[in-house]
Amino acid sequence: MNTGLYIFIAIVVVAGFVWSLYNGLVTVRERIKEAWSGIDVQLKRRADLIPNLVEAVKGYAKHESQVFENVTKARSAIMGATTPKQAANADNMLTGALKSLFAVAENYPTLMASTSFQNLQRQLEDTEDKVAFSRQFYNSNVLDFNTKIKVFPNVLIVGMLGFTAVEFFEATEVERENVKVKF
Amino acid sequence: MNIHQQIAGNKRKTYIVMVLFVLFISTMAYVFGEAGSGYGWIYGIIALVFSVFGSFGSYFYSDKAVLALSNAKLTDKNRDYDFYTAAENMRIASGLPMPKLYVIEDQALNAFATGRDPEHGVVVATRGLLQRLDRSDIEGVVAHEMSHIKNFDTRLMMIVAILVGSVALLAHFFMRSMFWGSGNRDKGKGGGIMIVLAIVFAVLAPIIATLIQLAISRRREYLADASAANMTRNPEGLASALEKISVDHAVLQTATSATAHLFISNPFRSKEARSWFTNFFNTHPPIEERIKILRGM
Numbered sequence: 001m002n003t004g005l006y007i008f009i010a011i012v013v014v015a016g017f018v019w020s021l022y023n024g025l026v027t028v029r030e031r032i033k034e035a036w037s038g039i040d041v042q043l044k045r046r047a048d049l050i051p052n053l054v055e056a057v058k059g060y061a062k063h064e065s066q067v068f069e070n071v072t073k074a075r076s077a078i079m080g081a082t083t084p085k086q087a088a089n090a091d092n093m094l095t096g097a098l099k100s101l102f103a104v105a106e107n108y109p110t111l112m113a114s115t116s117f118q119n120l121q122r123q124l125e126d127t128e129d130k131v132a133f134s135r136q137f138y139n140s141n142v143l144d145f146n147t148k149i150k151v152f153p154n155v156l157i158v159g160m161l162g163f164t165a166v167e168f169f170e171a172t173e174v175e176r177e178n179v180k181v182k183f
Numbered sequence: 184m185n186i187h188q189q190i191a192g193n194k195r196k197t198y199i200v201m202v203l204f205v206l207f208i209s210t211m212a213y214v215f216g217e218a219g220s221g222y223g224w225i226y227g228i229i230a231l232v233f234s235v236f237g238s239f240g241s242y243f244y245s246d247k248a249v250l251a252l253s254n255a256k257l258t259d260k261n262r263d264y265d266f267y268t269a270a271e272n273m274r275i276a277s278g279l280p281m282p283k284l285y286v287i288e289d290q291a292l293n294a295f296a297t298g299r300d301p302e303h304g305v306v307v308a309t310r311g312l313l314q315r316l317d318r319s320d321i322e323g324v325v326a327h328e329m330s331h332i333k334n335f336d337t338r339l340m341m342i343v344a345i346l347v348g349s350v351a352l353l354a355h356f357f358m359r360s361m362f363w364g365s366g367n368r369d370k371g372k373g374g375g376i377m378i379v380l381a382i383v384f385a386v387l388a389p390i391i392a393t394l395i396q397l398a399i400s401r402r403r404e405y406l407a408d409a410s411a412a413n414m415t416r417n418p419e420g421l422a423s424a425l426e427k428i429s430v431d432h433a434v435l436q437t438a439t440s441a442t443a444h445l446f447i448s449n450p451f452r453s454k455e456a457r458s459w460f461t462n463f464f465n466t467h468p469p470i471e472e473r474i475k476i477l478r479g480m
């Protein structure tokens with residue numbers, strides 16, 4: 001009689017634990033999705049600024065075709081990225097390519113002084129800040145989630161519930177080295 | 184004490200202040216109505232109705248009152264690019280809703296936040312602050328203010344500013360009328376009540392002050408600084424902003440004693456200008472201490 005009661009209580013306790021764990025994890029996972037779309041919005045916004053920027057610099061320095069090609073390639077890599085890792089790598093590539101683009105632009109004082117170019121530059125800087133902050137928000141949520149599913153006793157059941165660790169938004173080391181500013 | 188306890192504590196304290204306000208006003212009305220006319224319960228009930236309305240009114244409208252009182256104007260991305268984009272960045276970093284942004288056209292360097300919850304958050308900065316601080320400084324200030332919104336400090340601050348502020352103002356008024364309105368003193372009952380009121384409020388003043396001190400602990404400023412540093416990942420931004428603010432000695436014209444504690448730094452600069460009344464709200468930790476802590480992060 002008593003053993004039956006104890007078993008019943010144990011089942012209720014375990015079920016309650018699994019229930020709250022499941023709901024907690026789903027909440028964080030949804031927040032991660034939202035954070036990811038936040039990064040995506042900023043990356044797309046940044047990519048949208050690129051064609052105008054390239055056109056502006058092209059008007060002064062047609063011969064630097066390698067630089068423009070790199071920027072365009074990085075831009076399409078961002079547009080085509082599907083995973084955080086791919087997006088992070090493409091984003092890094094674009095940052096590097098833009099550095100050499102601005103190095104080229106600096107040779108043309110009239111270009112640097114034009115209001116439309118300065119405006120583009122300002123918008124680009126703002127978007128870069130926003131990418132950095134959305135990445136920070138995303139990664140801290142991912143850290144939260146990954147910690148939750150790896151600690152004991154959660155680690156025993158999350159596999160059965162179908163939760164797996166989420167990727168951070170960060171570039172792989174190799175890609176990071178590939179970005180070289182060429183003159 | 185973690186952030187969730189801090190938020191729960193702020194919400195609880197808000198309700199306590201609201202209830203205390205209603206109880207205090209109704210009791211006062213009853214006692215003095217009873218003493219004056221013998222119909223204390225009528226005064227009591229009228230005061231109860233008014234103070235309940237007043238209490239709920241301030242819960243929902245005190246943010247607008249404070250904005251109007253400080254003469255702050257709504258701004259947008261075109262007019263204040265750095266301010267607006269800094270707030271956008273902090274919205275992204277914190278996951279909070281975007282606050283409304285207001286500017287006070289005043290050369291003093293200051294800022295505050297208001298709003299009963301993050302959905303109604305408002306960040307206010309002076310023109311001087313936006314002009315004289317650079318981008319990362321502004322970001323630090325906005326992050327500090329948005330942390331106050333996130334922690335529900337702004338809800339409690341607003342209620343304290345309006346309700347306790349109005350009780351304190353009444354006390355101030357009665358004390359003055361006792362000291363300066365001596366003509367009333369020998370006109371029988373009216374003068375007598377005034378003296379009693381003055382004594383009551385003189386006793387109450389330190390109690391009110393203690394209440395405010397309890398509600399506005401210095402810890403919440405340090406906590407907002409710490410969350411701001413966590414949001415921007417750049418404690419130096421807020422530190423350098425505070426440094427610039429601390430060396431500026433312009434007095435913010437539209438700040439009042441009741442709203443002083445809302446600001447990031449005390450809007451009344453010179454120590455001589457502080458009366459016993461403004462000292463009520465003088466709950467800011469020393470700015471040098473805050474800079475030191477931020478620099479040590």
